[in-house]
Amino acid sequence: MEAESIQSLLPLLHSADQWGELLLLLPLLVALEAVLSADNAIALAAISRSLQDRKRQELALNLGLGLALVFRLLLIAAARWVLQLWPLELAAALYLLWLCGRHLLGLWRQSHADGAADLAPADAAGPPGGASLAAVVGTLALTDLAFSLDSVAAAIAVTDRLWLVMAGGVIGVVALRLTAELFIRWLEIYRHLETAGFLAVGLVGLRLLLRLGLPDLLPPEWLLLILVAALFAWGFSVRKPLDVNP
Numbered sequence: 001m002e003a004e005s006i007q008s009l010l011p012l013l014h015s016a017d018q019w020g021e022l023l024l025l026l027p028l029l030v031a032l033e034a035v036l037s038a039d040n041a042i043a044l045a046a047i048s049r050s051l052q053d054r055k056r057q058e059l060a061l062n063l064g065l066g067l068a069l070v071f072r073l074l075l076i077a078a079a080r081w082v083l084q085l086w087p088l089e090l091a092a093a094l095y096l097l098w099l100c101g102r103h104l105l106g107l108w109r110q111s112h113a114d115g116a117a118d119l120a121p122a123d124a125a126g127p128p129g130g131a132s133l134a135a136v137v138g139t140l141a142l143t144d145l146a147f148s149l150d151s152v153a154a155a156i157a158v159t160d161r162l163w164l165v166m167a168g169g170v171i172g173v174v175a176l177r178l179t180a181e182l183f184i185r186w187l188e189i190y191r192h193l194e195t196a197g198f199l200a201v202g203l204v205g206l207r208l209l210l211r212l213g214l215p216d217l218l219p220p221e222w223l224l225l226i227l228v229a230a231l232f233a234w235g236f237s238v239r240k241p242l243d244v245n246p
Helices: 002-036 038-049 054-077 086-114 133-158 162-187 193-213 221-235
Strands: none
Touching (some): 038 133, 054 133, 133 193
């Protein structure tokens, strides 16, 4: 009789274990998304700023991150196969390095055009040639997809329950949408924040490239986080001068 009672309780115990795993792992996955997506949020904010108009920026973020969410869920669903494709990882690394290089080239050109020694952030993040809404939306989606390779790989290492990883990804994209809008405001205040964000993007791209070609030289994750934190501290260190209207 006792054995039968234990057997009847097994489904309930198994369900309790699943809920316990959910309560434990979901916050961890969301925290991973937040830590690994801080530089992503700055990059997305800078890209959307190229539209100038605030309403169009918000629309671009909504459409771009909506498309990014679809890409991310597809990436999670096919993670076991897609994450093993080195051409995809190479393309993501080169894309992130290209974003960083284009921004730095824009700063260099602006400094020479203005004849200024101080490199103030330029609006070089958005697509060249006028920054159409469609181009910005596509750039936002591709940028998030490139960053997702690292965050999805980290989440899959934590748990093999795809539905749980997808839940963390959805929450992560929603949080990314909110933080990106916050960073848009901060980019208008802090002089070096945009450059700091793109340098962090370059670090992520370099790390992906090293992991692919020279894994023995790959720096530990904690060192990357320290470097990104140092870049953010520099980014928030100087405010832009306030416009004083007479």
